[in-house]
Amino acid sequence: MAGVHEGKHQQAFAIxxxxxxxxxxxxxxxSGKMLEDWPIGxxxxxxxxxxxxxxxDGPARYWLWAAGLAIDLWATLSSSASKRRADAEAHRSDRAGRSLNLTLAQVDPxxxxxxxxxxxxxxxxxxxxQLVDVASDADWDRTLELSGLAGFLLLVAIWQLSLVHGYGGVPNLRESVLPPRLVLFLHCVTNGTLTALAAGLGAAMEHRHGQLPAGGRWVLCASLSVYFVIAVAAAIVPGPAAQAPVAWGRLLGRLLPPLALSLAIGxxxxxxxxxxxVWLLVAAAGWSLLGHIARPMRAGLPDDV
Known part of the structure; x- marks a missing residue:
């Protein structure tokens, strides 16, 4: 990763x-197709x-990248399936008699x-x-072992919540309850928080023998807090009509304590x-996961939260 912040590497990335x-x-x-659910393609x-x-050069480059991503995000959230169908029909009319005839392509959930x-x-x-990189250059002691184990268990709990009890990497989300463009948005936000969490874990390993600086602690705790907010939001998305309604007591009991704990630590x-x-954050993620373990998934979907 040496030189990644140099201008020539940033230019190569942008190109x-x-x-x-x-x-x-x-x-x-x-291909002659218009993707209905992912307009930025x-x-x-x-x-x-x-x-x-x-x-x-300089920080202005990052602001321009952020502006480009914001435009893509706006296009993703503002373009409905009906609008894409209308665009496809308009293209068919404009190109009548020509070789190109657009058809709509849909995403397989x-x-x-x-x-x-x-x-x-x-x-x-x-x-x-991140954890292994810090540990590989350090002298092994009990603090390193305990910190590394805590970081690994935290990631395992998130893996369970996102991939076993979620959809598309989004915790508690169920398949086909949201349009693909909204799934992509939640997926983007979720993985942004996980990237910040990784940076926080790296900082925690580097400061394992003392106290975590305030900035590192807030990156770690705030990213996990946002993750739990996403988990709550995904859980309350209405499912198919035949699905059982949300059990609010169990949902709040499983997700609000971890959110409160991570915010309190921050x-x-x-x-x-x-x-x-780090171990308190492991306990927060474990508490959220406990409800899934107590009630196994049924019919291939997360339990009716």
Missing amino acids: TYLLLRLAARRAWRR QFTAGVTPWFASIRV VHLGERLGLFTLIVLGESVV LFGGGLPTAVV
Whole structure:
């Protein structure tokens, strides 16, 4: 990772991103299909700030990247399936008598969940790399063992919540209860929090013999708190009409205590040893997972929360 913050590497990253987006757009155009549930596969306005960032240095480059991602996010959330169908019909009318005749392509929910889950698994794997990377350069002692074990157990609990008791890497989400574009949005936010959590775990391993700095503690606790908020939001999404209603008492009892604990550690845990902070977060994630273990999944879906 040496030199990753140098300008030439950032330029290479931006150019690669541009080429991949344009290649994807070209592939969809040649196929004669319009993807109904993922407009940014063909909507390329979001690449304009990335193109401008090639000739920009310093923090402005990151702001341009953020602007490009914001445009893509707006396109994803604002483009409904009905609007995409209308666009496809308009293209058919405009190109009447020509070789191109657009048809709508839809996302397969099973395949989407598997692909998004695989991406989440890669993010969790990078979190494990953070732990191993710090441990590989350190002298082994009891503090290192306890801190490393706590970090690993925290990631295992999140793996269970996201991939075994969730959909597309989103905890508590059930298949086909949200449009794919909203699933993609939740997936993006969830994996952003997991990336921040990985950074927090790396900082915790580096400061394992003392107290975690306030910034590192807040990154760790705030990212896990956002994760639990997503878990609550995904759990209350209405399912099929035949599904049992949300059991609010059990839902709140399983998800609110971990959220409260992680926030409390962020606010008042400044005097706690780093290992204690991580183990308390393990307890928070374990409490959230306990309800799933007590009530196994039925019919291939998460239990009726």
